[in-house]
Amino acid sequence: MKLINGKEISKSIKDEIKAEVEALKAAGKRLPKLVVVLVGDNQASQVYVRNKERGCQYTGMLSEIIRRDNNCTQEELLKIIDDLNHDDHVDGILVQLPLPKQIDEQAIIEAIDPTKDVDGFHPRNIAKLFLNEEGLVPCTPAGMMAMLDAIGYDLDGKEVCVVGRSNIVGKPVSLLALARNATVTIAHSHTKDLPKVTSRADVLIAAIGQPKFFTKEYIKEGAVVLDVGMDRDENNKLCGDVDFEDVKDKCHAITPVPGGVGPMTIALLLKNTMKAYKMRG
Numbered sequence: 001m002k003l004i005n006g007k008e009i010s011k012s013i014k015d016e017i018k019a020e021v022e023a024l025k026a027a028g029k030r031l032p033k034l035v036v037v038l039v040g041d042n043q044a045s046q047v048y049v050r051n052k053e054r055g056c057q058y059t060g061m062l063s064e065i066i067r068r069d070n071n072c073t074q075e076e077l078l079k080i081i082d083d084l085n086h087d088d089h090v091d092g093i094l095v096q097l098p099l100p101k102q103i104d105e106q107a108i109i110e111a112i113d114p115t116k117d118v119d120g121f122h123p124r125n126i127a128k129l130f131l132n133e134e135g136l137v138p139c140t141p142a143g144m145m146a147m148l149d150a151i152g153y154d155l156d157g158k159e160v161c162v163v164g165r166s167n168i169v170g171k172p173v174s175l176l177a178l179a180r181n182a183t184v185t186i187a188h189s190h191t192k193d194l195p196k197v198t199s200r201a202d203v204l205i206a207a208i209g210q211p212k213f214f215t216k217e218y219i220k221e222g223a224v225v226l227d228v229g230m231d232r233d234e235n236n237k238l239c240g241d242v243d244f245e246d247v248k249d250k251c252h253a254i255t256p257v258p259g260g261v262g263p264m265t266i267a268l269l270l271k272n273t274m275k276a277y278k279m280r281g
């Protein structure tokens with residue numbers, strides 16, 4: 001079994017970005033800037049946002065975090081986004097999800113200038129992904145493709161099963177796999193006989209948010225398993241959707257949690273910020 005090390009792969013992506021930022025600095029150019037908006041006090045979101053800030057610091061990119069409490073209104077947030085859209089020093093805008101219930105997430109996503117939408121969630125960027133056009137691609141799905149590239153795994157003609165149909169992960173990663181000529185199945189909570197469906201897959205992408213759900217009867221011998229889960233086990237320890245210990249000897253390659261897909265999300269966010277900077281000229 002090959003362990004797909006997200007920490008290592010993400011570091012090499014961050015090092016490439018760092019070199020690009022150093023070249024910009026040496027040329028006396030303006031540096032790329034990411035602004036993250038964090039609303040509320042979700043503990044996990046605080047960690048992810050801190051990691052995003054650290055990622056920017058590592059590469060030398062500029063970053064700013066705008067924090068608002070749980071009572072922030074939709075109007076207040078829309079005003080923040082409008083200001084950032086018009087700020088020429090800002091290349092990337094990211095609103096950390098989830099948002100408090102009084103705020104309509106989709107309205108917020110749609111308010112972000114698509115050229116600064118480094119999450120790749122704006123309908124215009126989703127349309128580009130759908131049409132296989134160049135745009136800003138959601139970070140977690142793009143991170144998984146970068147992991148497959150890093151281990152030299154070609155999706156052409158392979159059976160990929162994505163379990164989970166979220167707008168952030170399941171749907172976009174299915175489109176990316178399709179663009180690489182994979183045969184894609186999207187399974188979800190209404191899928192009948194899930195083990196039969198998943199055990200046909202050369203690549204299983206687990207994105208359902210249920211701790212250690214996927215045991216070895218769900219896995220094809222020699223499969224590649226990408227675990228997007230960020231769950232807590234019975235001892236409150238961080239784990240994925242896949243029962244790593246149970247499946248590891250059946251896989252060709254597998255991502256751990258932590259240290260797998262998560263760090264790739266951050267690296268691809270930095271890559272998108274650099275891309276947005278370059279696109280804006």
Ligand SMILES: Nc1nc2c(c(=O)[nH]1)N[C@@H](CN(C=O)c1ccc(C(=O)N[C@@H](CCC(=O)O)C(=O)O)cc1)CN2
Binds near residue numbers: 097258262
């Ligand atoms: N606006 C967005 N919100 C959210 C996204 C997103 O892509 N854009 N995705 C997730 C959370 N997320 C990024 O924001 C994210 C999740 C996990 C990690 C990560 O590095 N995880 C570590 C473990 C961290 C820990 O100790 O808890 C790992 O897997 O090794 C990075 C980013 C929802 N919201």
